[in-house]
Amino acid sequence: MAMRTPILSVLLLSAISGNVAASCMEGRVVDPDGDGIAAVRVSDGRQLVTTGDDGRFAFAAAPQAPVFVIKPAGHVAPANGEGLPDFWRQPDATDCSFVLRPEPVTRDALEVLVFSDPQTSDLREVGYYRDDVVAPLVGRHTAALGVTLGDVANDDLSLYPAINAVTTMLGLPWLHVAGNHDLDPADDARSLHSFQAVYGPDTFAWEEPEAVFVGLDNVIAQPAGSSGYTGGLRPGQFDFLKAYLPTVARDRLLVVLMHVPLFDAPAGRETFRPADRQRLYDLLATHPRVLVLSGHRHTLQHVFHDAASGWSGAKPLHEFNVGAVSGAFWSGAPDAAGIPDATMADGTPNGHATLLVRSGGDYALAWHPARVGDGGDATTAMGLHAPRVLRRGAYPAWGVYANVYMGLPDTRVEFRVGEGDWQPMRRVEAADPRLTIENARDDLADALRGRDRSPEAVPSTHLWRGALLTGLPAGEHRVEVRAFDRWQGEQRASTSYRLDEWVD
Template sequence: MRSLTLIIAVLSLAFTAHAAPAGGAACAGGMVFEDRNGNGRQDGAEPGLQGVVVSDGRTVELTAADGRYRMSASAERPLFVVKPATHVLRARGNGLPDHWRGAGDGLVGATGDNVAPPCRPFALAPFVPSPSRREGLQVLVFGDPQVKSGADVGYFERDIIEPLMQDAAIDSGHGFGALYFDGLAGDLGLSLGDIVDDTLSLYPGMIAATTRLGVPWLHVAGNHDLDLAAASDADSLATFRHYFGPDAFAWEEPEATFIVLDDVIHLPAGRPAYIGGLRDDQFAFLDAYLPTVARDRLLVLAVHIPLFDTGGRETFRAADRTRLFQRLAKFPNVLVLSAHSHVQQHVRHGAEAGWPGATPLHEYNVGASCGAFWSGAPDPTGIPDATMADGTPNGFARLRVAPGGGYGLSWHPARLKPGNPARTQAMHLHAPRVLRQGAYPAWGVYANVYMGEADSRVEYRVDGGPWQPMRRVQQPDPLLLAENVRDDASPALRGFDRSPEARPSSHLWRGALPTDLPAGPHRVEVRAFDRWQGEQRAEIAYRLDVAADGDARATR
């Protein structure tokens, strides 16, 4: 745990700010203990745990030698325990991690008028990693599940959750054990906001679906998770906190520290009614907590609204970004995970963006699990196509964190039709089916490389010839453009909502197709060199035909 010197220093801050919020304390003070037998109760010689961080999202307190803390919790400001890397938490009754206390979390049987009961104890069991955990932490990342109806919850469950359950290995090495979480799909899960699409009554269904994976799951608040009738930003997440607990908190694993922050500032009279940014209490929490964080592991910041601006306007408050960057730059290994945009992209923040670090800050703006809001023509099972506006298929991401701060990322499309080599986990290809032999080579093969960046190396070859570089282009994905045309031409709706209008993709490459080859079919191979997954390949074919009428008109 932490040193005694640090305990004293942080306690001196924490004990000055323990007055209950205006709404009254749901519980006050409590215990963090080592649950050695896994029954959730402090039995016999099970000791209190010293030096565990407890916070109300503004101040932090470290538990005393007997595991006790003095902080109060309320519905307006839940308190949470920062799960230490050395231990694991039990699940609450709904399957989410039992890491917070709020309304209804006091000890049963407490008495006394106007006296808040003690908070239920936090039970932490020792973390015992399995051999495969030595390879690193496996984190599932969902961007914007964003369901608006019971039908959408069903799509989410069938399209994202159930395939993950089926594909899970026999033992992923999560090391939690059946008494805590028994998920095999990963060690930890993150949903990056917009859990629902303003229909907050769908939270229980989404929790039930997600916790089927049996993985400890953390939730970020999004702009569609707000109580829209709230008169202030302070009141806008009352429903979210009721179901998910704190909107700003931390969580520690042996390989990484995760800081989850609500970065949606509700502006009831604004147009739009929100902007990206952080509150003063969140900066106070960062200032109190960050000095306790180990520097030899990855620091992951999970937010909803990207830290970069979009659409030619300020979408994240510049002053808040500067304050945040100043704090993050003190750490050698930092990764930002955001969502909100319903496209997939990587941003490397440098000095021009105000980042003061020695190397650029990597922000992975994760694609949406709902894709384009569960839109598009349904497949044979009834699930909408859900392709995003940049051509990325809906799905989820994986973050793999190695000891020492190294990490890898990958995108996993929700549905891959077997036997189609033009669609892989890493990319999909598009090319014309037939061209005239000898025509001007004005037509190309396109590769949408989902995890591609500006410096990605993407190459192609025809019929096993020499590899040639493909050119990165900023234009719409032709595969989605073709879907737009099908929607336009249809006399009736092809789905509940049509696919989104294709917009320029940041990860699209093009290579010209030769037409001076013999008539007949030709095989096109594409390879992309992913910085984390290595070489990835896909292939497609086109055919050259001799003009049927023997037309000998000169080509351009």
Template sequence: MFRAAFVLALIIAAGSAHAQVPPPCGGSVFEDRNGDGRRNAGEPGLPGVRVSDGVEIATTGRDGRFTLPAATGRAWFVIKPAGFAAPRRVDGLPLFSVEARSATASAGRERAGDAYSPCPSFALSRAQGRGRGLDVLVFSDPQPKSLVDVGYYLRDIVEPLVRKDGTPAADLGLTLGDIVGDDLSLYPQVTAATMRLRAPWLHVAGNHDVDAAASRDEDALDTFHAQFGPDTFAWEESQADFVLLDDVVSRPGMKPAYIGGLRDDQFAFLGHYLPTHDPHRLLVIAVHIPLFPDGGETFRPADRERLFALLKDVPHVLVLSGHGHVQRHVDHDAGTGWHGATALHEFNVGAACGAYWSGVKDAEGIPDSTMADGTPNGTARLHVGADGAYTLAWQPARITADAGPLTRAMRLHAPAVLRRGAYPAWGIYANVWMGLRDERVEYRVDGGDWQPMKRIEQADPWMLAENARDDASPALRGYDRSPEAQVSTHLWRGALPTSLAAGQHRVEVRAFDPWQGEQHADTAYRLEAASP
């Protein structure tokens, strides 16, 4: 009797457990030939396309069908393949995902009554081939705190990049987090501004994009998900594959309130995706918090080592990060846990808002907002060619689309006047915004021989002078004053000669940018005769 009851209990328990497992989710990916986002007669399924729930990855069969676990609460997304375009939402953002709880309302769902209707179907259209490389606009930290700041973002960053002929400003756009400055109600306004650039735009979540009321990390990005879609996904172009990762681990009630790191589900997704990555393409890892130690371990070392182990054998990798409101390049090696065949390059992109929309306003009412390391606010451009080759450039704010990214590459700082014959203890400083640690930077005076400048790690004198002007002013010079100067990682110095004739002297500086070639700037100083 006891044995029979025990067996019956096991059967009931097994049936109950089985009932709690959601059935597999089946959907399809199809070619949207008329662009309406719905599958119509004559629109075939697309084979060989990958779809994911953020952990598992399924590949569509010959009929375009796929099956994934119906994991409650996870978003499903299509990994947009090279050669195809995703449809656009009403607000202009690409439609490539659907929340699990609203999957049946997908804009691209199959006909009503289809056996697969509880799960999403994704529409893709064929994209025109590019004879050139891939042009990517990279924004980081627009971070408006108010509608006033959204106006700065629109006028300072977006509008100068809008092309007069109405074509997209780039083939693809990325924003590396801190899309807003804690006020998540500004998402629609920021999106409307960004979409004026007409490029398909992808977003990473930042620490200022979390829900203030969230009591745990799992709920911290609910508003972000509703506005932008999944926080971890892949997107592919012919020249590069992009993996965007939320690397902000929220810790409500703790200090600090967040730390850089990755979740187990993200590692699982990477483990499934990376073996499918085309090794001839560049792999771009886009995150918000930098992977390198930044005055302390801002990214969990164990997570960095785990990520690096997954990336070790990928031949062409570029990491793009934001968060710091300064600009720098870091080559990861064994010291940070990287053991690949060559150094791993991380470009820590400067902020679109610069120093949080601070500083003295110009004639157009826009704050200067130079960052603490002396880099002007602006945007980055990534150009990807064949076989993983890429170039990078920094485009200061309000450099127009027609002018290109190379109009300004550095800022020079020198004294206006020196005493003729004085000990040559004063220098010309070049803040080369995209400068690498081993970059060749030279200067010459009055057309003489070129002399090497020395890379130094200290605060930019121009920024220190701006701090001094703020200190000395009896009234506020702007809504928020410029930030305190911090050490710059891209500053060079050369001593100014004082033995030349009295009068004005021209100083030229050239920097040999490995991506954009030789860059030039010039300034002048004056020598005066003086008596004790």
């Protein structure tokens, strides 16, 4: 179906430009019958106030950023005209009232769809986003909330309405944080005009019975003539966090949503301002259950922050650096449907994550590749690589590799050949052999295999190796791999190799 390129409304942009006359210094939160709702927090990303018995609120100072309600658990924010949650207003809005619908929550757990870096550059790539990731989920997912961790677009911010039309096909309240490719070409104070015109607050909170979500824009645009951006936070964001975090129920999971990871990547290069990271650590460390979800890297990785990095919480801070919806920027050879392979540089297929949170704050994570086979050497949990044929009796120097996408350093991964005993596999930091083969195919091709080549393979943090047996009888041998996922339990995949006799 053809899609037209929409243009952001000048009126929307003007709503947050310059020195606005703030009509949102006061307002009201009501139910669908117009009755005020008490004890609802309202913020402009810096100040935090609470509604009175009549649902009214008032700020001490004129807000300079979008005003939002912190949706309480057990309430629903209605959708706006684009199908996104109607929980914010521009600071100069003529009507600063909000409607929340009380709705009891009856579920065993909260499921969240977690997207990062759709990063669409044009309408063709918006179509990839729709057909590759979103359409297969429509009518099939069981989630109650969705989030995007930045780089919604790839610099062309006029694509936001087209992207939203795809995302809202999933029928969920959807929250967005800003990424470095969501910035207007301006200084830091004005770099989010387009983002705020469509998605509202760049700092916000949203509450569910099982978890509290705090979204933080952590992309600091640098002055002209210097590096384009760095990771960090602003004084107003710390004001908000200092006021809000002490009110968060300690029996809920606190989920922090951001784009730039807290860890410096690549290692040895400062990509997040150390002082800002430490201040954030100090504010989060008092909460017993914290999970950080970040994006930006277009690889998939788990990092556990501890005392060595300045974290002082009772247990390490888990940061899940989520892989990209766009994978390696929609690159690689296309499939039969014309969708690029998009495998990321660490060998992870493009796709999305899910977060499942139960009462009390326990959580489970999973990665869902956009395209996998049914069984065989590619499953939703891992991809395998083994040579097709080896000489029978050769020194066993050749291995089977398992890229266990959600693997942690302590994940137990084992393999067996045929019905033999299970043997441990060794975690290695190396390039995924499947992607290095794609790199070689691109190198050897006489013509372009796709619009953009697959990325050059980099060492993966979730790759395991086992040495294949060569002393078995000649013929085909099945290799089975099992990985014990912390959250999803035992996962299996299989492949095969052949042993041939060498005849001089």
